[in-house]
Amino acid sequence: MQSLNQLFTHFENYLPLDEVEKKELSHRAVERNIKRRQFILQEGDVCKYFTFVISGCFKMYGVDKNGTDHIIQFASENEWIAEIGSFYSNKPSRLYIEAMEPSVILQIERLNLFHLYSNFPKFDRNFRVIMENKVIDLENRILQNISSTAEERYQSFLEQYPQLANRIPNTQIASYLGITPEFLSKIRNNIAKK
Amino acid sequence: MQSLNQLFTHFENYLPLDEVEKKELSHRAVERNIKRRQFILQEGDVCKYFTFVISGCFKMYGVDKNGTDHIIQFASENEWIAEIGSFYSNKPSRLYIEAMEPSVILQIERLNLFHLYSNFPKFDRNFRVIMENKVIDLENRILQNISSTAEERYQSFLEQYPQLANRIPNTQIASYLGITPEFLSKIRNNIAKK
DNA sequence: TCTACATTAAGGGTATTTCTTAAACTTGTT
DNA sequence: AACAAGTTTAAGAAATACCCTTAATGTAGA
Numbered sequence: 248m249q250s251l252n253q254l255f256t257h258f259e260n261y262l263p264l265d266e267v268e269k270k271e272l273s274h275r276a277v278e279r280n281i282k283r284r285q286f287i288l289q290e291g292d293v294c295k296y297f298t299f300v301i302s303g304c305f306k307m308y309g310v311d312k313n314g315t316d317h318i319i320q321f322a323s324e325n326e327w328i329a330e331i332g333s334f335y336s337n338k339p340s341r342l343y344i345e346a347m348e349p350s351v352i353l354q355i356e357r358l359n360l361f362h363l364y365s366n367f368p369k370f371d372r373n374f375r376v377i378m379e380n381k382v383i384d385l386e387n388r389i390l391q392n393i394s395s396t397a398e399e400r401y402q403s404f405l406e407q408y409p410q411l412a413n414r415i416p417n418t419q420i421a422s423y424l425g426i427t428p429e430f431l432s433k434i435r436n437n438i439a440k441k
Numbered sequence: 442m443q444s445l446n447q448l449f450t451h452f453e454n455y456l457p458l459d460e461v462e463k464k465e466l467s468h469r470a471v472e473r474n475i476k477r478r479q480f481i482l483q484e485g486d487v488c489k490y491f492t493f494v495i496s497g498c499f500k501m502y503g504v505d506k507n508g509t510d511h512i513i514q515f516a517s518e519n520e521w522i523a524e525i526g527s528f529y530s531n532k533p534s535r536l537y538i539e540a541m542e543p544s545v546i547l548q549i550e551r552l553n554l555f556h557l558y559s560n561f562p563k564f565d566r567n568f569r570v571i572m573e574n575k576v577i578d579l580e581n582r583i584l585q586n587i588s589s590t591a592e593e594r595y596q597s598f599l600e601q602y603p604q605l606a607n608r609i610p611n612t613q614i615a616s617y618l619g620i621t622p623e624f625l626s627k628i629r630n631n632i633a634k635k
Numbered sequence: 636t637c638t639a640c641a642t643t644a645a646g647g648g649t650a651t652t653t654c655t656t657a658a659a660c661t662t663g664t665t
Numbered sequence: 666a667a668c669a670a671g672t673t674t675a676a677g678a679a680a681t682a683c684c685c686t687t688a689a690t691g692t693a694g695a
Binding site: 309311315317318319320331332335364368371372374375378379381382383385386388389390392393394422423424425 | 503505509511512513514525526529558562565566568569572573575576577579580582583584586587588616617618619
Binding site for chain 4: 624627
């Protein structure tokens with residue numbers, strides 16, 4: 248299956264899987280087609296899957312008391328997305344994960360992932376490294392958030408995710424940066440003037 | 442050694458170590474006493490150690506172009522601290538790690554940690570889980586940062602880290618929250634009035 | 636132990652950033 | 666064609682930074 252090969256290739260960035268591991272993984276990952284605007288996780292539900300994006304794009308976000316969305320993470324091709332807290336604790340999620348484009352994903356259920364972890368230590372290793380990289384990204388984003396103006400944050404977003412910036416609406420970028428769409432529009436206007 | 446027992450106990454929260462693993466770990470962890478204001482990592486240096494705090498308290502922070510500190514993380518008893526990006530890539534760190542109190546730590550060097558990972562898969566497992574928990578914390582903090590006012594962020598800091606709040610100066614809390622000390626002072630004044 | 640220096644906390648006034656609201660306009664979707 | 670979603674503009678309001686002063690508290694050295 249094409250999608251599985253893409254996932255195997257992804258693991259080439261870490262410790263590559265051997266044939267037995269590939270076979271085990273292929274038995275435990277399920278491919279799904281997701282429509283634009285379709286949810287793969289809703290607030291109140293338990294996050295049952297670790298999701299790998301084959302094609303398309305997702306956002307994970309929380310909704311505040313005023314009904315405003317706040318995007319914590321985007322995930323596009325070859326990225327993992329899950330509400331980890333809910334996934335491991337089996338408790339209801341406070342977050343949503345929603346497709347921003349028609350997408351294809353591979354999903355691994357909790358017990359299946361546990362099986363891989365327990366029988367093939369390479370998965371512990373690879374996911375340790377995947378998580379470490381996520382920690383690095385999140386710490387950088389925190390530093391940005393507490394030390395930079397909205398305009399600086401927008402500029403670094405453009406530098407860090409040039410592909411995403413062309414793909415998703417500015418309203419969503421504003422939500423990710425923690426500013427209003429109106430203010431982002433003003434920022435873009437300022438930048439254009441320079 | 443007392444410190445090592447404290448570290449072994451910490452691993453009881455994950456997959457507890459067996460005797461061989463404890464022995465290996467004890468050969469590869471070095472205890473150090475650190476003075477208040479002493480750095481265990483400075484900007485431009487490579488982060489050579491994964492550090493476990495036995496007692497005392499540290500901050501990891503970046504300094505912006507104006508010379509202002511921005512605290513990314515505190516670490517006190519039984520917490521890990523490292524500039525992971527620098528540690529694994531062997532590249533110079535952009536961050537500092539500094540003791541806020543006289544402290545005792547256990548440090549593991551990169552190659553020693555790699556040895557543990559490679560020979561005792563339990564370390565991959567345990568650090569995978571440690572990293573996952575860090576990702577959960579960081580994602581919560583991001584959500585707070587992009588969705589709440591400074592006063593709300595301060596209130597949740599007090600709820601989440603009541604011990605720390607009594608231990609460290611408000612200037613440092615302000616730096617962690619991404620606001621000026623003056624503004625935090627005003628927030629505290631507002632809260633007191635209620 | 637005492638003094639000197641540095642750090643911390645609080646407060647006031649002004650400047651800047653960012654939000655809110657509302658409307659008009661454009662683009663995309665069905 | 667019709668509706669929903671995204672973008673822009675603008676004015677006033679709120680949040681927060683910046684700069685400065687004073688007072689209290691810690692800390693280190695003679």
